[in-house]
Amino acid sequence: MTKTRTRSKPSAKREAILDAAQRLFLDEGYAATSMDAVAARAGVSKATIYAHFEGKDQLFAAIMHRRCEASFVFATPDDSFDAAKTFTTYGERLLTLLMTPDALALYRVVVAESVRTPELAQAFYDTGPTRGKAAISASVVRLQDRGELVAEVEPMVIADQFIGMLRAETYHRALLGLPVGRPLAETVAAAVQTLLRAYGTR
Incomplete structure (x- = not known):
């Protein structure tokens, strides 16, 4: 059965703060965006921002978290799915999210600012890549327990x-603003096929 979770409805002010911060981060860059500017754009006081977020890095992490939750990218696929369908589901969700214009723009912000602001890089890594790997890893454990994947590999x-296979040619071309000729479905299918050839038992 597909797992569902009950989610509390986010407050309007919190959503306004996240919307304003995301737009400023994309337009002005992380370092140039002040909490005063976020407050002005969101139409709230700076005290209201700090009531929800301790600092800019937590604010950025919340933006990343919201995007991932909205796309259900880390939601566990149905337990009845076999290995091919499980990885295809994860791959389609993840690559679709990564290829959106805002996701590409946010990643460019992180890369540009990471040396000067390592807390931003850490917030991005913890909220995005770390959570993604943990979610997929949990499904790998389930498939290993069912004998569909070799158990000798972590x-x-x-x-x-x-x-890594998903973030290859198609994604890199999009990240650089180059034309993307290969359909996303082909990239996902090739990654799933390669993975199952390497680690599948059926």
């Missing part, structure tokens, strides 16, 4: 290699 290694 689940996190399999998850990391799968994500």
